[in-house]
Amino acid sequence: MHRLGDIGxxxxxxxxxKHLEKMPYMPVPFGDDVSAYPIGGEELLVLKTDMLIDKTDVPESMSLWQAARKAVVMNVSDFAAKGVKPLGALVSLGLxxxxxxxxxxxxxxxxxxxAREYDVYILGGDTxxxxxxVISIAMFGTARKDALMLRSGAKPGDVVAVTGFFGKTSAGLKVLLEGFKAPKSVHDVLVEAVLMPKARLKEGLALSTSGAVTAAIDSSDGLAWSLYExxxxxxxxxxxxxxxxxxxxxxxxxxxxxxxxELAFYGGEEYELVLTVKSxxxxxxxxxxxxxxxxxxRIGRVVAQKRVLLEFEGKKRVIEPRGWEHFRRHRE
Amino acid sequence: MHRLGDIGxxxxxxxxxKHLEKMPYMPVPFGDDVSAYPIGGEELLVLKTDMLIDKTDVPESMSLWQAARKAVVMNVSDFAAKGVKPLGALVSLGLxxxxxxxxxxxxxxxxxxxAREYDVYILGGDTxxxxxxVISIAMFGTARKDALMLRSGAKPGDVVAVTGFFGKTSAGLKVLLEGFKAPKSVHDVLVEAVLMPKARLKEGLALSTSGAVTAAIDSSDGLAWSLYExxxxxxxxxxxxxxxxxxxxxxxxxxxxxxxxELAFYGGEEYELVLTVKSxxxxxxxxxxxxxxxxxxRIGRVVAQKRVLLEFEGKKRVIEPRGWEHFRRHRE
Structure with a gap:
């Protein structure tokens, strides 16, 4: 019998x-970071729900204030990745x-x-x-269809880029959860990256307006995983x-x-944007x-061959599609 | 120290x-059954989130299929009570x-x-x-502002009405949870009321279109509680x-x-509409x-005095504001 703990x-x-009947016209396919519904003309209602659960998503040293803030920020980050300004949110709490x-x-x-950090209002909810x-957030915004940055538009020849440097949250989690020591000069930055993540909303909105982006995602499951997605x-x-x-x-x-x-490619809970740009x-x-x-x-380029290859100091190495995943007892 | 189990x-x-900054213009106030956001002209985006949790909301004899269906139906019921057609939903699952x-x-x-029973599509989600x-549903629709039936428009002299008869779910829950016996002729109807609740969506939409309704709510917390709300x-x-x-x-x-x-006034999980109508x-x-x-x-009339009074066979009795509530160890 296959249980969730095994199947992932x-x-x-x-x-x-497999069991959901698809709406005949879906402006954003299942599997992208947000959902959308046409509300007239070229305008879309854009929606997202993401749930934070203390036992899997909240390190012991994270306060409840920080956990609740993070539950909102991780939803904002998906709006950032799609280039959509979030307007409001509902919160469903399990307490x-x-x-x-x-x-x-x-x-x-x-x-x-x-919410207010990103000019969002909480409009209602349920306890x-x-x-x-359990902190379940449902967030919404509106966008013109052609302004949405989906996962699906990257073409060989495009430039791959990110909005910041990687590895801080994976290092911070090692400090908080695995007893690793960090040099005094960097300790607080690493821990802060875990406890007070920021969404790249202004970057995402600017990128959408530029019209130069062909595909985008946030890096919440790790840089390697985001590239594979x-x-x-x-x-x-x-x-x-x-x-x-x-x-x-x-x-x-x-x-x-x-x-x-390893820290940079296989971290998680790191909310940079990963995107492709027409060169x-x-x-x-x-x-x-x-x-x-x-x-x-700029970190590289899009190619036709379907893998992520690292070329560094004359050496080539395939970056494996590993990322953080719930349910599985270990990382893949 | 006040804990949630005590405060309710x-x-x-x-x-x-108390801690949420209110959006300057809220078309629907906090505390009503849905939230709303203006999306241009008189049009509102209407949203609702409600969470079903197995340990408090799912009797043992309810199948997972039924529990999942009910999680959707209870959200549809709130749209029915507001006279708004739901269009889509996101689902956040804790498994x-x-x-x-x-x-x-x-x-x-x-x-x-x-979802499909009420012509709604599921557009995305999260596990x-x-x-x-945990089955957390976020549902949305759109409506003209003046078509929304809020809780707040009832006036003395209005007629109070409901869309069906009460007490089946409270009886059904007594059968399923407390070992009560039901006569064979009614047993299945009572149990079915619990396991396969229906939302009064077509009634709610028709009532909204009629322009005759001054206030409305669904009876998910019981008839008495709904009247007090x-x-x-x-x-x-x-x-x-x-x-x-x-x-x-x-x-x-x-x-x-x-x-x-007692069964009729203080049941819960019963999804009739309770509404007031200009006489x-x-x-x-x-x-x-x-x-x-x-x-x-028609079950009575709206009066100025702020209580629910039952006048029946020449006798008067005040109906107390009791209803089903989570967290509290017992019903109030």
Whole structure:
């Protein structure tokens, strides 16, 4: 008998989708980061739901305020990746009976803080008794159909880029969960990356407006996994020749004798955007992100061969499609 | 230290709302059954989220297919009460690792069945590992602002009405959970009311179109509670002179020596609509519901005094504001 603990989250989703009748015209296919519904003309209602559960998503040192804020931010990040401004959110809470009044207020403040940080309002919700703390967010916005950045438009020859450096959350999680030591100079940055993630919303909106992006996703399941997801949806592969390792992650790796590339490619809960850009419009994309105070880092190029190949210092290495996945007892 | 198990769900919601910054213009206030966001002209995006959790919402004899279907239906019911056609839904699942592949497929089929029964499509979602089975639905539709039936428009002199007879689910739950016996002739109807609830969507849409309704809610927390909720939002009270006890509930009460009014007023998980109608437009409302094959039952009138008074066979009795509530160890 196959139980969920063995089959994994991604197989579970495939099984579920098999039984759902598809709306005849779906502006965004199942499997992308958001859902959409046509509301007249070229306008789409864009929706997303994502659930945070304390026992799998919240390290012990994360406060309830931080956990609630993060539940909102991880939804905002998917809107950022699609280039859509989120407008409002509903919150459905599952609350253990042991939760105190003070803890409940911390959760409410964290939800509000996460929303207002991105100019979103919480418009309603629902509370229930549960064994775990469950924070389920449903977020919405509207967008013109042609402004949406899907996973599926990457073409060979496009530039691959990211909005920041990688590896901080994987290092931070090793500090918080596995007892690794971090040099004093970088410790707080690594831990902060885990506890107070930021969504790249202004970058995502600027990129959408630039019209230069062919595909995008956020890196919440890790850089390697995100590349493979774009690859699968766009039917392409990647050659990566510039690995965007964060300075702090590199220092942490050095001191602990770890592979910095491993930290950068296979982290998770890191909310950078991973995107592909028409090469002739690279300057336009780059300028758009700079204008809102962000950074766009070119890390490689899109190719026809469906794999992620790392070319670095004259050596080639295939980056495996591994990423964080719930249900499975171990990472794949 | 006040814990959730002591303070109850409704106090919890008040605590949460205290910390949420309100959107400057809220077309539907916090505390009504749905949320809304203006999307241009008089048009509103209408949204609702409601979560089903196996350990509190699912009797043992309810199948996973039925539980998943019910999670959708209870959201549709709130759209029915507001007179809004739901268009699509997102589903966020918390799944225990013990769930089998077959059980997961049953859940997916139940979700799809509940949605398609009301012409809704499931457009996306999210899965997570959790201790409980958690089915969180976020549903949306659009409506003209003036077509929305809120809780807040009831006026003294209005007629109070419901869309069906009450007490079947409370009797059914007594059979399923407390070992009560039901006469053979009504047993299946009572149990079916619990396992396969229906939302009064066509009635709600017809009532909205009639323009005769001043306030509405569904009866998911019980008839008494629903009346008090309209009363609180509209600043009115009610005199009830016709108690709509379902025949099957009356038979069950008779055989078991129970008060049929108790079953009718204090049940829960019963998805009738409870509404107030301008008295001069009663015929119009009645006709609108008949035309879609439904029934509208007049049960009393709206009064200024803020309580629910039962006048029956010359006797008066105040109906207390009791209803089903999570978190509390017992009903209030």
């Amino acid at each position: 989250e991604r197989v579970a989703i495939t099984l579920i989708l 253990p009976a042991r939760i105190t009044r003070k803890e409940l207020e911390d959760i409410a403040e964290g939800l509000n803080a996460g 229930n008794e549960a064994s775990d703390l 774009i690859g699968k949806a766009s039917n392409v592969g990647f050659v990566i020749d510039n690995v965007p390792v964060a300075y702090e992650a590199a220092r942490f790796a050095e001191v602990n004798g770890l592979d910095p590339f 002739e419009l690279w300057n336009r994309a780059n300028k758009a992100v700079k204008q809102v105070g962000g950074t766009l880092i | 769900e409704r106090v919890a919601i008040t605590l949460i709302l 225990p690792a013990r769930i089998t592949r077959k059980e997961l497929e049953d859940i997916a089929e139940g979700l799809n069945a509940g 997570n590992e959790a201790s409980d089975l 309209i009363g609180k939002a509209s600043n009115v009270g009610f005199v009830i002179d016709n108690v709509p006890v379902a025949y099957e509930a009356a038979r069950f009460a008779e055989v078991n020596g129970l008060d049929p009014f 001069e437009l009663w015929n119009r409302a009645n006709k609108a519901v008949k035309q879609v094959g439904g029934t509208l039952i």
